Amino acid sequence: MPHRKGLRRKIWTAFILQAAAISFAAVLGVYGASAVLKHVLIQQALQEEAAHYWQRMQANPGAEVPDTYNMTGYLLPAGADPKRVPETIRSLAPGFHALPRAQGGSLVLVDQDRHGHRLYLLFKQEQVDSLAFWFGMAPLAIVLVVIYVIAWTTYRASRRAVSPVIWLASQVQRWDPKQPEPALLSPENLPTDVEGETLVLAQSLHEFASRIENFVQRERDFTRDASHELRTPLTVIRVAGDMMAGDDSLSPMARKSLGRIQGAGRDMEALIEAFLILAREGDTGLPDVDFDVAEVVQEEVEKARLLVAAKPVEVSCRVEQGFHLQAPARVLSVMLSNLLRNACNYTDAGRVTVTVRHGEISVADTGVGMDETVLARVFEPFYRAANPGKEGQGIGLSIVQRLSHRYGWPVRLESRPGEGTTATLSFPHATTAAG
Template identity: 75%
Template sequence: MATARSGLRRKIWVAFILQAAAISFAAVLGVYGASAVLKHVLIQRALQEEATHYWQRLASDAQAQVPDTYNMTGFLVPAGGSQAALPEKLRPLDVGFHALSRAEGGSLVLVERDRNGHMLYLLFKQEQVDSLAFWFGVTPLAIVLVVIYVIAWSTYRTSKRAVSPVIWLAGQVQRWDPKHPEASALRPENLPVDVEGETLVLASSLHDFASRIESFVERERDFTRDASHELRTPLTVIRVAGDMMESDENLSPLSRRALKRIQGAGRDMEALIEAFLILAREGDTGLPDDDFAVSSVVEEEVEKARVLVATKPVELRLVKEDDFHLHAPARVLSVLLSNLLRNACHYTDEGSVTVYLRRGSIAVADTGVGMTPDELARVFEPFYRGGDRKKDGQGIGLSIVQRLSQRYGWPVRLESEARKGTVATISFPLLPPMA
């Protein structure tokens, strides 16, 4: 909740800070530009006009005095006259505008020569320029920045109050348990008084949505509970009846073959029901996590699969190169491995089906019909059947394998070549060795 609550507020705060900083930067640039204009345009123009005015006065009065005020000082060097009376810092200056350094007095200087060869030097004090720049630049800038910051802070407070209902709503939703969303907090009578407009519509929609989720979760829970009991009961009856019929020595060969098909279909149906019930549960399978040796599950599933190849010239064997432990529902691994074994046995009419148990992986290799590259690319699609399509099957075994492997993080890799067989490998994250 803290992340959701601070995230939106922080973004708004950062947005206003950046906005105020950008406006401040633009204002500073504006004042700096104004200062440059003041120094290099207005003052230069004033000096130019002052020089023009002096030349006019000198033309009408040969004894006209050069400007000498608090801010401006003038010097005149007659044509061919000596520069002895001229300050040393001005002597090397050519005609035009010049800016003296602070060490030289920091003045702006205009040097002009009239048509008679007289040289006029006009100096404007830099201190006065800086003072003008301060009073006509920095002071208004400070006032403008204060106004900007006050407006930005007021706008931020207003925006914060405007988004507070959204932040409250995000906090309520973040506290929800996905399996048991508490929609009661979003009932109209429980909403804060400041929740209105679009936020009210959103809260109402979320309340309706959460109520529907609750009903869906309850329906899923009822279905898996009822299906677990109701679907297994008739299959148990069929399996027991089949075992009793199998013990009858008077069965004809035709009846015994039919009985084998019934028993095989029953086993397939039991495995499918088990897989569907696991996949039907959202997230939690309802099965306990155990620390178990993988070899115990593999050995059990290999023994169960022997009946699938009992009537075919196929050797089913287990090669245990290493063993390791998992922390997961053992039943999930049983369902996953049984589907791979059933698929391998189903599509292998002669040769072998070999299960390799290695450190961190289980591989099921067969010498069956195999698959082409095009079939291999589609093998995980539901109801798609590669290889020999004349064989019985639902085409969903490998789809179930993929969905279970994705849920538990056990990636499955298939390698196959037409008429040479298939290798399915399950990889597992390893637990540290048990004490």
């Protein structure tokens, strides 16, 4: 589970970085202490030793130079032969010097009094290194071990502290958004270490999931009941309308009104079907089938011709290259019927042409068209441009866009005032129709 690994990895990374930072600071501190030991304390000791020797020499000109386990001294009186001093330090000027390892690696102080006598004091480098190790590296190693043990113990304690959160996240991740399982977070199913803020969060999620479960069930009941209850009266209206249409005694005015009733009935059937599809949040209840897009287009074009029967508008279909889709065919029918109904409603004369190309369907009309302001808002629910006398609820294109997002079929509109509108549906996963 990505979130589980991510949380624990972040905690582990935080402690690793913390231990590394502390280790770096400790090493830097010890290195600085070693430098201080070598370049300050030892230098100060050599200076004090030289000053002490000059005092002894004033009191006793024959005083011996220092010669201990750690330090060796040489005195070169003024005007004496320099060969009395080892060659490696003979040419050194007054001051502090560090000899290379090949020459012994000692720290050297060359001091000269007012009479021209020179004193050479050598402090053994291996002693410096030994002191640096025992007073620096050894304590550093102990400190680092203690730091790592504390960091590891703290990490384990932190893991135990966040384990309830990780468990809670893993339970929620397994939920089906359309059918959550609140029983997983019921009080009797919670681990004993879930307490405090995590317990409050678990209880809140349990209540929230229970409410979602109730909402989902109510939505399913509504869609089932609406599918049955709304289709039944519309079927009665459609059958009654068809029977009345067969009556030759109807006046032209009555027949025109009957046509409007039949058209409104067809619109309501299409809207109800679109709403039922959209109400199921990804589960349309319709099976995916492999179907020929051109056949669905031609069927919807035939239905659209009834919408312009009383207008000088030609509705035609041109199949340049057919293709197949693996999806619910009824969804495409709903989208096309809304696009065609919109095109026919806003075209008073001219033509509406549906063109099928591979992976694309376009619906072009010669209607009133739209300017950029209207085009920018045309997909908003219930938005209708100021076109007097045009019927509609302003939700057809909104339905088309929502279904296009649901199935990954992008829709785009191109339009110019007075020149018409072209709506294009694209299908990225189209397959070539079998020839």
